[in-house]
Each structure stands twice: as structure tokens, then as C-alpha cells.
Amino acid sequence: MNSLRSDLRLAWELTRGSDRGEWWRVALTVTGAALATGFALAAVALASLRGGHQVPVAAGLLDEPGTRSGVIVGLLLLLVPVLGFLGQCARIGAVHRDRRLAGLRLAGATPWQVRRIAALETGLACLLGSAVATVLSVLLLLRQWDRPTALAWVGIALVAVAVPVLGAVAGALALRRVVASPLGWVRRIGPGSGRGPGLLFLAGVLLVAVLALLTVVTTSTAAPDRPNGRVPLTVMGVVLVVGAGAVWLSGATAKATGRVLAPRARSAATLIAAERLREDPWSAARTHAAVLLVTVVGTGFLGIRQVLSDVVHSTRHLAEPASYYTTGLDLTGAAIAIAFAITLSGLAVGTAESLATRRRGLAAQAAAGVPHTVLGRALLLETALPLAPAMLLSGLGGMTIGTGYAVLSGRPAPWAIALVPVAVYAACLLAAATSLPLLRRSVRPGELRYA
Amino acid sequence: MIAMSTRHLLLGLLATGPSHGYDLKRRHDERFPQARPLAYGQVYTTLQRLVRDGLAEIEGTDSDGGPERTMYRATEEGARELSRWAGEIAPPAPFVANEIFAKVVVAILSGGDPAGYLSAQRAAHMERMRELTALKAAKGADLATVLSADYALNHLDADLRWMSTTAARLTTLTAEVDAA
Amino acid sequence: MNRPVPLLTAGGLTKAHGRTPALRGASVELHTGEILAVTGASGSGKSTLLHCLAGIVRPDEGSVTYDGRRLADLPEQRLSELRRTEFGVVFQFGQLIPELTALDNVALPLLLAGTDRARARALAGEWLERFGVRGQQDLRPGEMSGGQAQRTALARALVTGPRVVFADEPTGALDSLSGEQVMTALVHTARESGTAVLLITHDAQVAAYADREVQLRDGAVVPLEVTA
Numbered sequence: 114m115n116s117l118r119s120d121l122r123l124a125w126e127l128t129r130g131s132d133r134g135e136w137w138r139v140a141l142t143v144t145g146a147a148l149a150t151g152f153a154l155a156a157v158a159l160a161s162l163r164g165g166h167q168v169p170v171a172a173g174l175l176d177e178p179g180t181r182s183g184v185i186v187g188l189l190l191l192l193v194p195v196l197g198f199l200g201q202c203a204r205i206g207a208v209h210r211d212r213r214l215a216g217l218r219l220a221g222a223t224p225w226q227v228r229r230i231a232a233l234e235t236g237l238a239c240l241l242g243s244a245v246a247t248v249l250s251v252l253l254l255l256r257q258w259d260r261p262t263a264l265a266w267v268g269i270a271l272v273a274v275a276v277p278v279l280g281a282v283a284g285a286l287a288l289r290r291v292v293a294s295p296l297g298w299v300r301r302i303g304p305g306s307g308r309g310p311g312l313l314f315l316a317g318v319l320l321v322a323v324l325a326l327l328t329v330v331t332t333s334t335a336a337p338d339r340p341n342g343r344v345p346l347t348v349m350g351v352v353l354v355v356g357a358g359a360v361w362l363s364g365a366t367a368k369a370t371g372r373v374l375a376p377r378a379r380s381a382a383t384l385i386a387a388e389r390l391r392e393d394p395w396s397a398a399r400t401h402a403a404v405l406l407v408t409v410v411g412t413g414f415l416g417i418r419q420v421l422s423d424v425v426h427s428t429r430h431l432a433e434p435a436s437y438y439t440t441g442l443d444l445t446g447a448a449i450a451i452a453f454a455i456t457l458s459g460l461a462v463g464t465a466e467s468l469a470t471r472r473r474g475l476a477a478q479a480a481a482g483v484p485h486t487v488l489g490r491a492l493l494l495e496t497a498l499p500l501a502p503a504m505l506l507s508g509l510g511g512m513t514i515g516t517g518y519a520v521l522s523g524r525p526a527p528w529a530i531a532l533v534p535v536a537v538y539a540a541c542l543l544a545a546a547t548s549l550p551l552l553r554r555s556v557r558p559g560e561l562r563y564a
Numbered sequence: 565m566i567a568m569s570t571r572h573l574l575l576g577l578l579a580t581g582p583s584h585g586y587d588l589k590r591r592h593d594e595r596f597p598q599a600r601p602l603a604y605g606q607v608y609t610t611l612q613r614l615v616r617d618g619l620a621e622i623e624g625t626d627s628d629g630g631p632e633r634t635m636y637r638a639t640e641e642g643a644r645e646l647s648r649w650a651g652e653i654a655p656p657a658p659f660v661a662n663e664i665f666a667k668v669v670v671a672i673l674s675g676g677d678p679a680g681y682l683s684a685q686r687a688a689h690m691e692r693m694r695e696l697t698a699l700k701a702a703k704g705a706d707l708a709t710v711l712s713a714d715y716a717l718n719h720l721d722a723d724l725r726w727m728s729t730t731a732a733r734l735t736t737l738t739a740e741v742d743a744a
Numbered sequence: 745m746n747r748p749v750p751l752l753t754a755g756g757l758t759k760a761h762g763r764t765p766a767l768r769g770a771s772v773e774l775h776t777g778e779i780l781a782v783t784g785a786s787g788s789g790k791s792t793l794l795h796c797l798a799g800i801v802r803p804d805e806g807s808v809t810y811d812g813r814r815l816a817d818l819p820e821q822r823l824s825e826l827r828r829t830e831f832g833v834v835f836q837f838g839q840l841i842p843e844l845t846a847l848d849n850v851a852l853p854l855l856l857a858g859t860d861r862a863r864a865r866a867l868a869g870e871w872l873e874r875f876g877v878r879g880q881q882d883l884r885p886g887e888m889s890g891g892q893a894q895r896t897a898l899a900r901a902l903v904t905g906p907r908v909v910f911a912d913e914p915t916g917a918l919d920s921l922s923g924e925q926v927m928t929a930l931v932h933t934a935r936e937s938g939t940a941v942l943l944i945t946h947d948a949q950v951a952a953y954a955d956r957e958v959q960l961r962d963g964a965v966v967p968l969e970v971t972a
Contacts, residue, residue, distance in 0.1 A: 381855040388843040392884075477839040480800045481901075482828030483856060484821070558801045693952035701928050701953065717949055724948045728785075 120226060123217075124233040139238050141202040141462065142280075146242025148455070149195045150276045154250040156188040157268035158258075183441075187448045190410070194452040197403030198459040201466070203235070203284070228285045235284025240277035247273040362506055363405060364398030367499035374498070382487045386494035394499070401500055403456045404541055405507040411449050412508055412533040416515015418442050419527040453537070457544040464496065465548040472555040479556035488556070489549050496545040500538065508534030570602065570610050575619060575638055575646045582623040584633040585611060598696070598712040611636055619645055664723065668730065672741045682731045686724060693720050751776045751940055752797060752908060756806035758963075759792050766792035767803065768963035774908065777938040779931065781951035784960035790944045791912055793960065797942060798831055798910045799823040811907075828856055832901030832909040832939075834930075836916040839897050840885040846872060846896045847881040853904045871899040875929050891922030898930055902939065909934065912944045920949075927953045 159181055214227050222230075251269065258265075371391030378384035425438045468475070475488060511533065516526040577588050577595075585607045593601050614620035619642035623635040638646070664685060671678040699705065700713035730737070750773040759767040766789045774780050774797075784790050795801035797808055799815045808815040810830075815823065833839065840849045850868035855861060872878045875895040877888075885893050894914055901909050911930065915923030931953050934941045945951050959966040 379855075379861055381852055384848060384852070384855065384861075385841060385844065388841075388845075388848065392843045474839075474841065477833075477835060478841065479824070480795075480798070480827070480835075481833050481839060481853070482824050482826070482831070483852070484824050484828075487856065558795050690948065690952065690957055693948060694954070697949075697952040701931055703932070717952065721948050 116226075117229075120229050121233055124230045124237065138202055142199065142235065142238040143242040143245075145195055145199040145202055146239040146276055146280060147246040148242075149192055149199070150243040150246035150272060151250060152188045152191045152195065153272045153276070154247065154269055156185045157272055158250075158254060158265050159185050159188075161262055161265035161268055184444065187445055191448055191452055193406060194403050194455040194459070198455050198462075199280075199283075201459040201463045232281040232285040236277050236281030239280030243273050243276040358506070358510075360398060360402040360405070363401040363499060363503040364394050366502045367394035367398060370498045370502070380487075381483070382490035382494060385487075385491040386498060389491075389495055390499055401460075401503060403459060404500070404537065405503055407449065407453050407456050408504060408507040408534055408537050409511045409514070411453065411537065412511025412530050413514030413518075414445060414449055415530045415533055416512070416527045417518045418446065419515075419530070420519045420522050420524045423524060424522065453540075457540060460496070460541055461544040461547045464492065464545045465551050467495075468492065468548050468551050468555050475552070476556045476558060480558065485553060485556065489552055492548070492552060493542060493545055497542055500541055504534050504538050569649070570606060571614060571619075572646060572649045574607070574610055574614065575642050576650075578620060578636060578638040579643065579646060582635045582637040584626065584635050586633065588636075595708060596712060597709045598699075598716055614642065618642075664727065665730075668734075668737070669741060672738050678734055678738070679731060682727050682734075686727050686731075689720050689724050689727070693717055693724075696720075748775060750774060751811060752942075753809045754793070754797055754806065757793065757796050757803045757808070758805040759789075759796060759801065759803045761792070766963055767796070769806070770960065770964050771806075772797070772958055772965065774940050774942055776907070777934075777940055778956065779934060779941040779943060779954040781943045781945060781954035781957045782960060783945060783948070783951050783957055786946065788960040789963040790946075790960055792963075794910050794912050794942060794944050798833060798908075799827060800833075828853060829904055830907050832904065832906040834894070834897050834901045834909065834911040834914045836913040837890070837893070840893060840900070842885050845882050845884055846877060846888065846892075849885070849896060850900045850903050853900060857904065868899070868903060871903050872896065874933065875899045876925075889922070890918050891925055894918060894922070894926045895929055898926065898933070902933055902937070905937065906939060908940045908942065910942050910944075913946070914943070915945070915947070915950055923950065 162181065210231075214231055217230065218224070218227050247269065254265075367390045371387045371389070371394065374383060374387035375391055378387050421442060422439065478488060479485065508531070512531060515530050519526045573592060573596075574588055577583065577591050583591070585604065588611075589602050589604060589607050593599075611620065615622065615636070618639060620636050620638050623637040625632050626635050627633070664682075667681060667685075668678045670676070671681055696713040696717050700710045700717075752772075752774040754770065754772045757767045757770045758765070768789075770789065770793055772780075772782070772793065782790050782793060792801065796803045799808070799810075799818070802816065810826070815826075818826065827833070840846075841852070844852065847865055847868050850871055851861070851864040854864035854867060859867070869878065869881060872881050875898055877892050877895045877899070880888055880892050880896070883892075885896070888896065894917075898914070901911075909930070914930065915926050918926060927950060930941065933939070941954070943950070943954055951957050
């Protein structure tokens, strides 16, 4: 107990004494953890309901078990981009943090101690986020629901505890290699494989998927006159397959793009971008996986939405008022938009971070007369090059879902959704471009002074 | 540089075979490029002493068209003495007194300008270091030249470092010397 | 006496980093083809002087004139171009792009100048040859020894045929033998091509490679003749 307290104090001192980048990481991690807790709490509260209820929000969508399970799945799916975002936050200041913890290791801390300190650093931030979100959610819940069931309370407590615990575990796992070889990390040359966080992300996605499937199976007691869990299950399967494919594809295309372009590059910017991709394709994969997932879901959803609203507005005899259906569609659309926004911020954070870690080298390039425009172009190309083919595939996946649904319902295929991947691509470039002002500050000659 | 025994240097050069005085001088200057060149007189006196001590003997004379020259050769005892000397370690800095330090102290005692002296000495040292560096960095410089220049450079550099730290501590030194 | 006009002149430079003054009225002249060592203790303002002279940093006061042009009058873009074409820079470490091979690193300035990639790589190869690192041309900086990386950096600084090379502790991270190889390579090439070199060092043995030495103390040049 005593050693835990001293570790805790050390973790606090380290965080307090660290630079601005580290505070950014803490603030963003808190935000991410709060978002994750919020979504998970909403899902848990809804999942605790059994049978029909009168829920005063969302135009009666939450009254029936079938549609309610859909909403729960949607909330759980929102956890995917949040996880991606948290992954990006973990990367801010990663190099400095690794050095610092490796320094602790060299100073005589045992591997277990270093791991515990790192876990505490991340866990504390997650605990703060989870606490804030839990308090707000409970206050909101009590206004809507007079007497929540015991099951709902248990679920809320579980989520509130699980988020910081999972955060701490992820923080400890991400450090495997530092702990193993303190020397290698103190005098690190060149990037590592960087696959660890990618694998963590995939594990998180799988966990969410399993949870979502369980929800569908347990809460949607199939009524004979309504579609049962089969359709959402199939759609989710497609989404997962395409999404997992996108993660792999993003890394693979980054590698291939680098390998193909590097020998042929004619301009300095392309050469730098291509060689960076060839060296470390997985950092691109990490950044882009969530973007691709959102593209699949978004494209598919817009197709389905067009067909459905067509159906709603042309059919005279509906079981429920039209607003029941349109609210459902709008809610889903809002969820996807939120997911997209989170993903884009993750992308922007990732680009900024990759700039910040390389700032000494960039300052040296600028000092040698490499124009800022070339450096900026290389930065944008690093996002643009590998994203293009991966975006094409995930766009196709989304199109398959959307048009497939239209064909099954005997409606014209919604070709307009082909524009979605293009728009997403443009938005990603814009997100990456937000770090260009940071480039200007990163190449200050002050960075040339010895670290 | 540590004062070297000319006796042993000549014995070493004789180890490759009989040789006369002029040839020994030429080979010495060639093999130790940055050392002070040997004077003829010194070579002949040393050779005579080596013969007196039984470390070398006269092989004969050789005129080779020119003036007559005496050829010398190392004896068994000379070879033994040479290998004893070559294996013997040189005493590491037996005396720590040096001329620069002495001049600084004298300058303080006599109310002179130690800082000015150190600065001028530093400039002279740097000038010599530039000469030696140019010599060793010249294209086609042989390794013997490079190594002997390096030896001198490292010693001059050591002096220089000592002078910088001394210059920075002159005030304290002045107080100490004046108090004594 | 009719002295030639210096290639690079700095007069009365002052520069502060925040509240810490780094330069307090430093003045230096560099002539065409001259190798000038700037020495001084840590914190004496050596690096800041180099940054001002190379147009990387604008001084707070004083002026830098290169080849008749006042650097203060040039916009950032022209300064950047000047550094790319007429100047070369070598730092203690870290100036090579870690993702590029030695050959591509050296070819980079040529690519930026619009040279065709194949031609740039061919020229870069020749320069690596001159510095004795041709055999390492396909290695990345992280895979080379410190000395090889510095010789690659020198090749990169000289590949465009600059008139001035700025070297900030180029041997600072090397052992004495590797340092000697780097300095010999630098001095030979500079002499052959008539390139002026401004060499920042705290090591007298490195400074001895120069034709002339300027000592900095507390951000100003120590006068040559110290009189009592």
C-alpha cells in the first residue's frame, strides 16, 4: 500500500512537471474518457430496460425492445471512434514520456514499478473523465427516470469503474517495450514498428463488436411481425469485415505507396513523404483506421437513409407515425456525424503529434534552406497518399451496403452517396492541414539548440 | 616532449644493420619527422660513447667513391640494452612544474600582467597547432608525420586547456600568491 | 593596405533568447575561401552567431552583409533560397532526414533546386565517394556510425557548390579519429572548391584546422591583442 502511494506521488509529480504537450494529452484523454463513459452509460441504462416502456425522448424510438437494441448498438459503435481518438491522445508526447519512463528504469525502478506508474498516469486521467461523465449522466437520468432499476445502477457503477481500469491497463500494455529495454529507448534511433497501439485499437473494436452483438441477441426479443436481429447482425458483419479490411489495407497501402513512389519521386516533398510511409506505415494505419470505418458506415447509412425515407414518404399505411421513423434515421445520422467529428479530431491530433516529435529535425531542414512549403506539402502528402486507395475500398464497401439495401427493397440505387468518400477525403486533408500553422512554429531556430 | 635518449635511438637504428653516422642522422630525421633534428656532432660523440661502453663496435670503413666513413654495428650487449630500454615504461609526469606556470607566478609576484601573458601564450600555442595540423592534414602526409604531429597537438591542447582554466581563476591565484 | 572586401560581414550583432542575452555586439568578417574558427566556452554565443550569419535567425540589432546584400533586407523566402543555394550547414547531429537513405539525403538539395532525380542521385553519389561513404549510400542515418553520418551531412552541405559552409560543432558527437576524418574531408574539399567555412567549436584541436580564430566571450569577440 505504501509503495502504491509513493508510485502515485511519483506519477503525479511527473505529470505536474511535464511540458505543455503532456497537459494536452491529459486534457484530451480526460475528454475521450468522458465521451466513452457517456456513450457506454447511455447504452447500459437503455439495456437495463426490459419489454415495453414509455420513454419521454426520441419520438418513441426507445419504447420498443427492437428499436431500442438498434440505438444501443449505435451508441456502442460510437465507442469505436472514441477509442481511436484515445489512441491518438496516447501518442501525444509519447517519445518524451517513453524517454522519461526509460530514465526511471535506468535510475533503478523495477519494470513492474515503471508499468504501475505509467498505468497510474493514464488511469488517473481516465478516472477524472469517467467521474465527470458519470455525475452528469446520473443527474440527467434522474430527471428523466423517477426510479431507475437496481440493474441500471449496477451497470452504471460497472461502467464508471471499467473505463479508468481499462485505460490503466492499456497504458501499461503500451509500455511493454520500454520496460523490456530501457537503454534502447533512451537512445532510440528511428521509429519502431508501432504496431502495439494498432493492435490495442483492434482489440477494442472487437470488444465493442462482441458487446453489440450480445445486446442485439438479448434485448431484441423477436416479435413475429417485425424484422428480428438478423438484418442488423448482417449489416454489422459487413461493417466489421470492411472495417478490419480497411485497417489492414491502410497499413498495406501506406507501405506499398511508399515502396512504389520512393524510387520514382520527382519532387523533394513526394520523396520525403514516400520514404516516411515506407519506414513507418503503421502509424498511418492507426490514424486512418477509424476514418475508414466511419466512411463505410457513413456511405452505407446515407444509402439506406435515402431508401427508407423514400419508403416512409410513399407508403400510406405505416405502423407508427412518420416522425417515428425519421427521428430514428436522424438519430443515426447524428451519431455518425459525431463519430466523424471525433475521428477527424483524432486525425488532426495525430498529425500535430507527428510534427511535434520531429521538430528538431524539421528545424534543421528549414535551417538548411528546405522551404516551409516543401515541408508542409510532404506533411499533407503523408496523409493524402495512403488514404486515397484505402478510401476507395471503404467507399466501395459502403456503396455495396447502400445499393445492396436499395436493390433488396426494390428501389433505385442511391448513386449520390458515391460523393461521401470524396467529401470525407477532403475533410481529412483539411484536418491534416490544421497542423500547418504548427509547422511554422516547429521549425523555429530555437529547436536547433542542444536538447 | 619527454627528453629522449639519443643513445637508444641510435642503437635502435643500428638494429637493422651496420650503418655510418651520416646515414644514421638521415634515417633518424626521416623516421621522427617532427622531432628536433640530430646534429652531426651529437651523432659522432654518441657513437663513440656507445663503442666505449661496449654497446656498439666499429665494423670497418667504407669510402664508396666519396670521403671515407666509419661503419658501426650494435654488439650483443647493445641489443640486450636496447630491448631492456624499449620495454621499460616512461615515468608518467615525474615533475609537475612547468615553465608557463612559473611565468604566471613570477608575473604575479613582480606585479606584471599574467592575463596578458596567458593570452599571448595561448595565441602562440594556437599558431603552432595550426602549423602542425596543416602538416598532418596535407595530402599524402605519411602516418609517421600524422602520429608525431598528433602527439605534439595533444600536448599543446593540454597546455591550452590548462591555460584557459588558469586564466579564468587568476584572481583567486593572485590572492593566494600575494598572501603567501 | 588594400584588403579585399569580405564575403560575409557582421557588425555589432546583439540577440537575446527571452531574457538571456546571447550576443552583445559581436562583429566578424569572413573572406572568400577562408576557414574561420569561432571558439569560446559553452554559452558564449557561438551557435547564435552562426544562426545570425547564416540568416537562420534575425539579430535584434546590428547587420549581416553577404556579398553586398544586407540579410535584413531579404524576405524569409529569399533567405531560405540563399541558404539552399549559396550556403551549406552542418550541425552536431540530426540534420539528415531519418527516413531517407544517405544518397537521397545528399540528393535532396539538388532536387529542391529542380535537378532531375536521376542526375541528382548521380551527383550525390560522386560527393559520397569524395567523403569516403559511397559504400554506405543505401543506409539510413540510424544505420550509419556517427562519423559516416557527419561525412554524409558534409556531402549534403557541399553538393550544391555553396560559397560558405557553416559548421556548428561538426565533430562534437564524434571520437577523435572520426572527428579527424570529418575535419580533413571538410578542409580538403573547402580548399579545392574555394569554399569559405565558418567553423564553430570549443575544441582547440578542431579550431587548429582553420586559418584564423575568433574567440567569443559573453556574446562578444575577444580582441586579438590583449593589452594590459
